[in-house]
Amino acid sequence: DAVVEVLADGAVVASVVSTAQVQTLGGITFNYRFEAIPAGTYSVRVRASGFEEQTRTGVTIRSGQETSNVNFVLSPLHVFISGLSMVSAPFDYTTGVPDIGPLLDDDDNPATPLRMATWDPAAGRYLFYPDPAARTFALGRGYWLKLARSVALTREGVGAAPNVPFALPLKAGWNLIGHPFPFSVDWFQVQVRVGPQTMTLAEALSSGILNNALFTYAFGAYRMVFQLDPFAGYWVRAFRDCELVIPPNPIRQGASRKAPWGEPEWTLTLQAEVGGRSDSITVGMHSAASGGFDPLWDQAAPPPAPEEGFLRLSIPHPEWGPYADAYRTDIRRSVPAGATWAFLLETDASREEVILRWENVRQVPGEWELTLVDEGTGARIPLRSQPSYRILTGTGGARRSLRLVAAPRTRQRLTIRDFQVLPLRGGGWQVEYDLPQRGQVTLTLRGLNGRLWRQEALGKQDPGRKRLVWQGRDAQGRPLPAGVYLLELEVETEEHYRARAVRPVPLPR
Template sequence: MTVRRITLLFALVSLLSSQSYELRTFQISLSQKPMESDSLILKGALGSNFYQTSGADTLTLKGGLWNIAAGLYSEPPAVRSILPDTIYDNKMPVLARAIATDLNGIAQTNLYVQLGGDQSPIIIPMTVMNDTLFEALIPDSLISIFNLRTHVESIDNMAHTGESVYETPSVEFPENELTMEENYSYYPQGIQPEKWRMFSWPGQLDDAQVNTSSLEDGHVFYDWDPNEGQWMKPDTLKIGKGYWFKHRYGESVVFKNKNTAGMAVPLEDRTLHLHSGWNMVGSPFAFPVQTEYNEENVSGLYRWGSGNKDGWVGPVDTFEPWAGYAVYNYGDADSIVLKPFADTASASRIVSAGWKLALKADGENYFDHTGKIGRREDATENKDGFDTPTLPTLGDYLILAMDVEGQGRFEHSVDVRSLDEFNGVWDIQITGKGEPGPVSVSGSILDHMPEDLHLALVDVPGRVVVDQFLQTGLLIEETITTAYELKLVAGDEQYVERTVLNILSEIPEEFSLSQNYPNPFNPLTKIDFALPKTGEVVITIYNILGQEVTTLVNQRLDYGYHTVTWWGTDRAGRPVSSGVYFSELRARGFRQTKKMLLLK
């Protein structure tokens, strides 16, 4: 850059010497600032490229080679910083150098040191070693597991500022330096016994091997092998990966690099590549970092457990150190990008028009904080990438799920639909195992809600309508052992009122088995029955001796009114003889029988 500037100036002087001109002045300002009490006359071919734009004693020169020269002097300093690629643990300050050049001369050069997890840099003035070389020492106290990045800014004598690119070294940390008890950790008290938890390792260990063990030995690690489709016990802990961990020791387990040193990874954007389906991931950074991903294919981050309770939380957009996460990928080649600093993030994640509501279910021992419903402009009414499947369960559980496709399969925790429709009904089901109850269901607004959007929650088993659901929530007093049905109606006021009434009319007040018709019959008869709750249903036909003839229904049925036909045959399909028979309904502890007469 310096050579180019000198060459241009030499050309300018040579060209001036070959022209006819008269120069009468004390100075020519290349700063484009007004000159006081001076006169300037330029003649000849060169002078014809200049013109005066103001009167009196102030003269501004524009055009021709003058602009080239003025442009050179108005350019900012060229700055290059020099820092080791790896900072080793030698308890010594780190020497940072910079080379800064500018035609106006360098007035000041500063080193900016930004620690991981801190958005405000530390400014260290650099010492002038010669016209272009500057040095500064980074104190050893700033070297830590959180790592750092640096850049240099130089100001020339005309107040123009130039800066270098960022230097992002690796930082070595010694044994016992990286611990789960540090400030940013998601598990500052360690991982409690007898609880499955997901964790990850925020750093590159020199020796990352783990001994294979089982829970009977005291603890166990598990990883998911997507290629084999099965759980495996890892022999090495890798950065960017999440692992399941459980132990049976008397106190909480605190992880640290006890017998091995390691490296804090450079503070650069880091990409985690995802395979199709569920992935177990973690952050390689020792401080919280934001993420960027394609919301149409990637679910966001889900975390397991909170305190002494078990359940899923999410999705969240921040990776916390030591925590492990589950993330779902609908595509084959998508990824999540970890952003250690806000200035490397995109201007903002595009906020889609629409609305979104968070749904939570909280019990005595378990919870599910993954429910989301809503509408957005780029979603569809059918299943798409914005609809996240329910997460895997571990032993006992509490799950809030939705029937996205309207086929009675409650397999999703998120159901986001198109803005092409305003009105709609979301079918919700809460299931539990080992949860004594009661269970509270609550909702909260995540995005702006349209002013004319009304909500009502229908408690199907209780035949109760909650008009102020967002304010009051719903408390389910009974122990949930099978599916507990809810319907959330959203739309304009008239639609909500009309739809709620229709739903209530479809919910029987009690279990009942109706008398068959026709009766007597030959060869077929119909049997109506009513179910106020969804669950397993069995309808059996017996003869006068109490012997089972056939089973007409043995399956899970939704609440409502149902009809089944008996063709007067046994379980092998053979016609039965005339006589008295009995139909029996069994469902959720209810039992009722009716007498029938077959006449041939």
């Protein structure tokens, strides 16, 4: 049943409980009714346990007339979507609902266990339903939930104390947390308490107490966020035991959701995809960054999701002492010599193709040459000329070491050296040239009037002296008429530098 209230200037002037039975009177169908309400303009509010409160304003009541069509459709507290997601609840159910399984039944089969898990930060491992820690929702705790179909939550638990900051203990390491309030809160308004000292989030990040971002999970991949939302779960990386102090202040409309300490000079994101799953790492440069851990930019990589079928990219840094971990974002100091990032690709996808992409490569300044190196095969992939790289996994998956190299581009002049066209006995010509760099080579024959007689792509060639024979025929293999022609040799490197050389070729009668 729902409580329906009539309000004037915020004060309740009448209330009634709606009935499950629908009635009809004077041609009007209803399940709640008020009588003897004085004429005027009111608000009507409806409240029901397990559903969102709703209010309709500007309801006008006229003397001697029936007012109708003040209707409401109640929405449940929350709908947990099908599939795998990170969740929480702004309620505590540990006393009233010690087993949340029946409330989240997604297959109408009570015998099927709920697929729900939480994280033990002390042991660094997952705990699965029906473990006591993963059996029901607790305030401030995050969970993984996998549902066969979407499920509505219509039962309330015990909420956090209103207008009181919520203290959430964190252990050193990864913590899977939940948002304790039924409204969104700006992450940068959170405070951090270490012993008797309370500091701003920015101070805690600068001091290396916390990592600088929240991670949640959506559509098969982690994403970084900067606000706490009701019913969502988040990963937080602490480098020492501390407390998060979450203020009971709803986020301001239009408030910035970006980190207040500025962006790196450039970043590049590498994204891996396989079997509907994806993961990514981000590298970049900033003049204020160091060669080690930078608390404002470097972000550790969250643990893999608790299910079969994982994919993970990470930049391991075991040498970073108390900040040693696998990282998702690694920003280096911008220096003329460039930088190299060693990273790992790990997956249990068996005999599948993992695709690596770098779609934002054009955002990197052109002065940097970017190369992906596969340590397993020795392959070197120029990122500016190739959009992706594919890795075929073996039985049981793959664990592949790779490197990303950012080196300053060489701006030396590209020239084709010693281009010669020499006649051969018996007809034809020998074409010789020196390539300074590896590149795509094209040979074109034109008349003096610009007419195209033949063009041949010779493919990618390595640096060095090259020789080939041309028999003096056109594209259809027919002998060319006597005259003078222009033979043009062009090379384009993997960095898109081009060089061209032209020689006249006389064909006698």
